[in-house]
Amino acid sequence: MADETIVDIEPHAGVPFADLYAQYVEIKTEIDAAIAAVIRTSAFIRGPFVERFEEEFAAATGAPHCVSCANGTDALYLAMRALGVQSGDEVITTAHSWISTSETITQAGGRVVFCDTDAATYTIDTRHIEAKVTPRTVGIIPVHLYGQPADMDAVMAIARRHGLWVIEDCAQAHLASIGGRQVGSFGNVATYSFYPGKNLGAMGDAGAITTADATLARRMAMLARHGGLKKGDHVIEGVNSRLDGLQAAVLSVKLKRLRDWTRRRQGLARSYDESLAGIAEVASPRVASGREHVYHLYVIQHSRRDQLASHLARRGIQTAVNYPSALPFVPAYAHLAATPEQFPNAFRHQTRILSLPMFAEMTTTQQQRVVSAIADFR
Numbered sequence: 036m037a038d039e040t041i042v043d044i045e046p047h048a049g050v051p052f053a054d055l056y057a058q059y060v061e062i063k064t065e066i067d068a069a070i071a072a073v074i075r076t077s078a079f080i081r082g083p084f085v086e087r088f089e090e091e092f093a094a095a096t097g098a099p100h101c102v103s104c105a106n107g108t109d110a111l112y113l114a115m116r117a118l119g120v121q122s123g124d125e126v127i128t129t130a131h132s133w134i135s136t137s138e139t140i141t142q143a144g145g146r147v148v149f150c151d152t153d154a155a156t157y158t159i160d161t162r163h164i165e166a167k168v169t170p171r172t173v174g175i176i177p178v179h180l181y182g183q184p185a186d187m188d189a190v191m192a193i194a195r196r197h198g199l200w201v202i203e204d205c206a207q208a209h210l211a212s213i214g215g216r217q218v219g220s221f222g223n224v225a226t227y228s229f230y231p232g233k234n235l236g237a238m239g240d241a242g243a244i245t246t247a248d249a250t251l252a253r254r255m256a257m258l259a260r261h262g263g264l265k266k267g268d269h270v271i272e273g274v275n276s277r278l279d280g281l282q283a284a285v286l287s288v289k290l291k292r293l294r295d296w297t298r299r300r301q302g303l304a305r306s307y308d309e310s311l312a313g314i315a316e317v318a319s320p321r322v323a324s325g326r327e328h329v330y331h332l333y334v335i336q337h338s339r340r341d342q343l344a345s346h347l348a349r350r351g352i353q354t355a356v357n358y359p360s361a362l363p364f365v366p367a368y369a370h371l372a373a374t375p376e377q378f379p380n381a382f383r384h385q386t387r388i389l390s391l392p393m394f395a396e397m398t399t400t401q402q403q404r405v406v407s408a409i410a411d412f413r
């Protein structure tokens with residue numbers, strides 16, 4: 036009887052896309068103590084918890100300066116304001132990302148110029164960047180999408196040839212590296228998101244910017260804090276984009292585990308790779324030589340993506356599409372009148388990509404359920 040019950044339940048047991056509660060349970064004592072400490076000292080805005088996290092995150096990423104802010108979108112906006120983007124300046128970025136990467140170009144006063152992606156890695160195809168450079172181009176924003184670094188050697192070579200700045204959007208790629216060198220250390224500035232589901236996630240919105248340029252760091256910090264570093268100082272006009280003490284305290288606790296959690300994600304990715312290798316129609320992620328992928332997302336391709344997603348949903352397995360439409364084709368950019376021929380890879384991927392459950396706490400049983408459900412799909 037007991038066996039029958041298990042047999043009946045097991046095949047239908049669900050697998051979430053991510054499980055933030057499982058992560059909390061693992062570190063509950065420390066998180067609760069950290070939150071209590073912030074409340075006890077009322078250090079809600081800036082203060083010691085924020086300053087400590089900025090130092091710790093700079094150390095973890097190897098960056099000389101870290102400026103915290105309210106979220107990863109603001110990080111991009113603040114970086115571009117500090118770099119002095121002017122009305123009409125053109126910024127080249129990838130056709131495949133979350134809209135924050137491009138909408139902040141417009142917010143900062145610039146003009147978005149999209150570039151197609153590489154067929155294998157989903158990151159910006161550096162072979163097409165130079166054709167997009169005009170006398171108005173001021174910078175390039177590569178995105179280390181899904182956790183795989185973009186080809187930064189090629190991006191930086193182009194930037195040097197044309198005198199352009201580079202912002203690395205590291206929102207999905209904490210601790211990823213190229214040839215042992217961490218992402219974020221190649222360009223002028225790196226931006227991070229600590230949205231709860233990210234590899235390093237807060238319990239609300241949070242973000243940061245890192246740089247080796249002290250002048251830029253100071254300017255970004257001023258912009259994030261109403262244009263001055265001390266209360267009442269308004270050297271320039273800025274915005275209100277502050278990391279709060281509660282989020283900083285939570286992030287400090289989680290940062291200590293980030294390396295370990297990243298290894299777990301990489302281990303899960305290896306298991307997926309091995310198990311899915313024999314299943315026809317499924318294309319697993321490909322990692323370019325020398326690049327360390329941190330698997331914020333594990334994205335497969337399938338020619339019948341929507342049917343596969345429905346099949347998995349029926350078995351209680353959550354998946355996601357990151358993202359259903361490549362940026363040039365979302366209504367917000369209808370004025371660009373983009374055609375599939377201009378962005379063939381990004382266009383093709385939008386109907387084929389599917390993100391499978393991926394989180395550090397995922398169990399072997401959960402992963403096996405996902406794999407066997409995919410294997411059963413006809």
Ligand SMILES: Cc1ncc(COP(=O)(O)O)c(C=O)c1O
Nearest residue numbers: 106107108133135206228229230
């Ligand atoms: C590539 C990319 N850039 C920027 C952002 C913006 O981060 P946030 O949600 O913290 O504003 C995200 C977050 O989803 C992202 O994935």
